[in-house]
Amino acid sequence: MAPINFEKDIKEKVNNRRLEPSKKAWDNLSHQLDVEISPRHNTRYWRIGLAASVAAFLFYIVSHKQEPFIDSNKIISQEVLTEVEQHNIIEVADTVKNDQEASSVNHDNTLSLITTSETEIHVTTITQSSLNNQEQTHTKVKNLNEDVLQERSIIEEQKIKSIVAQVEILASNKQVVTDADIEALLKAAEQDIALSRLNNEQQSVDANALLQEVEEELDQSFRTRVFEAIKAKYNTVKTAVAQRNE
Amino acid sequence: MKPFLKVIPLHKKESVLIQKAIKQNREAQRILFDLYAPQMLSVCRTYVKDIQHAEEVMLNGFLKVFSHLKNYRSEGSFEGWVRRIMVRESISFIRKQKQLVFSVEEIIPNKEQPNTIEADLQVVEIQQLIDMLPDGYKVVFVMYAIEGYKHCEIASLLHITEGTSKSQLYKARKMLQKGVKKLNTVNYGTN
Numbered sequence: 001m002a003p004i005n006f007e008k009d010i011k012e013k014v015n016n017r018r019l020e021p022s023k024k025a026w027d028n029l030s031h032q033l034d035v036e037i038s039p040r041h042n043t044r045y046w047r048i049g050l051a052a053s054v055a056a057f058l059f060y061i062v063s064h065k066q067e068p069f070i071d072s073n074k075i076i077s078q079e080v081l082t083e084v085e086q087h088n089i090i091e092v093a094d095t096v097k098n099d100q101e102a103s104s105v106n107h108d109n110t111l112s113l114i115t116t117s118e119t120e121i122h123v124t125t126i127t128q129s130s131l132n133n134q135e136q137t138h139t140k141v142k143n144l145n146e147d148v149l150q151e152r153s154i155i156e157e158q159k160i161k162s163i164v165a166q167v168e169i170l171a172s173n174k175q176v177v178t179d180a181d182i183e184a185l186l187k188a189a190e191q192d193i194a195l196s197r198l199n200n201e202q203q204s205v206d207a208n209a210l211l212q213e214v215e216e217e218l219d220q221s222f223r224t225r226v227f228e229a230i231k232a233k234y235n236t237v238k239t240a241v242a243q244r245n246e
Numbered sequence: 247m248k249p250f251l252k253v254i255p256l257h258k259k260e261s262v263l264i265q266k267a268i269k270q271n272r273e274a275q276r277i278l279f280d281l282y283a284p285q286m287l288s289v290c291r292t293y294v295k296d297i298q299h300a301e302e303v304m305l306n307g308f309l310k311v312f313s314h315l316k317n318y319r320s321e322g323s324f325e326g327w328v329r330r331i332m333v334r335e336s337i338s339f340i341r342k343q344k345q346l347v348f349s350v351e352e353i354i355p356n357k358e359q360p361n362t363i364e365a366d367l368q369v370v371e372i373q374q375l376i377d378m379l380p381d382g383y384k385v386v387f388v389m390y391a392i393e394g395y396k397h398c399e400i401a402s403l404l405h406i407t408e409g410t411s412k413s414q415l416y417k418a419r420k421m422l423q424k425g426v427k428k429l430n431t432v433n434y435g436t437n
Contacts, residue, residue, distance in 0.1 A: 006426070007391040013369045018284035019291055021301055026279055030272060036313055042358050193385050 103231075155196055159189040164229045186226060260324055261345040264291050268315045275312055282325065283308070286332045292388050293336035295377050300336075333393060337403065340381050348382040348410050367429070375425045379418055387418035 163185045170181055260370065266274035290300040310346065311328050318327055322400045349403055367375075389395040390411075395403075 005266050006422070009367070011392050013367075014292055014406070015373055016287065017288040019287040019300075021283045021287050021296070021304065025283065025301060026276060029308055030276070032305070032309050033272070033312055034268075036309060085413050211315060224282065 025115055081172050152193075155193055159193060160229050163226055164233050167230050168233060182227075182230065188225075255435070261320065264315060264318065264320075264324065267312060270312075279344070285325070286328060289329055289332045289393075290336050291373070292376060292392060293333070293385060294339060303334060303335050303339045306339075310335065322368055324339055328392075333389065334403070337385060340385065344431040347380070348404070348406055350416060364392035368385050371429060375429070378425055379421055383421065386414035388421070390415050392431055 163182075166185055167182065254348070260278075260289075263274045263278050268277055283304065287300060288306045290303045290307070291297060294300040294303055310331055318324065376388065379387065386400055389400050389403075390397070395412045397408045397415075401408045402410070406414075
């Protein structure tokens, strides 16, 4: 037998060898793959979820911190805008006046000048219309205020009359009307007026606080008016009684 | 009308399977496993004595193959890449068993050893001869003679010197030749 290269022979034979794995081999591997890979996916989702929640939290904090700044900026910008607008209105009105005067003096204006004056006039008309609107709103507010004042004065007049009538009744019954009686009547009348004001305003605020506030607001003129009315009536009653006694 | 034949090259089919396996397509993974498992079990068996342990090592190797498949750069053959993983896994298994001991003595052979035999050995007999070797000799011999690693690569993988690798190979060859002689005596009654 011819000599054989030992290692070459081993290499060829071992490399050509095939050993079939057991039937359960793939199932075991598949199970191991499920165990190995699924926790990685889970951790990935957890990480993504955690990152998202942190981002959301940061966004929430940043957005809430920025809100007051935005509002103040808005307010400031609005104020500046209104100032600028008013300034522009005055300026535009002046320029329109000047342009009209200039156009009446010199009819050979250039096209550019005419166009600018046109645009300025357009601006002034817009601003005038806005001014008219503002005036209308002002007048509306004024009218409303007048209505409210009228209503209040009517209520007060009614109250004065009722107090005077009550004083008359007291005078006729007791003959003597004390200051305490009048003071009590005045207090009751003031409270009624305050309540009626509250009802008119229809605001959902603390009623007691407002009542106190309105009571304080009630000026002394109401009291003096009441006293004057009582005085006048008392004099008439007094003269009437004196005349009757005579 | 000529029948429409579409021949898909094996490497193209393999690359498609690999791409699917990367996306954890279990069917593609199964096909790749069926394709390479017999060959890889043979590789593991050359290092590991017990066939059941060898299968265990192979399954661990395939687990690493499928979990690190995205790292495969298609530079060499897929089979070569899987084979290297199997070799490392086998060495790691032997290390865990605390069987991998290398003799400190370094014998650098001066002349080449005779590398011829006058017997046609069966693969089973070859495996028996390899199994007889101590693990240190066996690993170096299989890596060098069957897998084609160089001494520097073996030294790097096994954390030994090149000299130790060469001496281990020398001793392994000597033992194998003795083993072949014994086999010849048993089989043919010659010395």
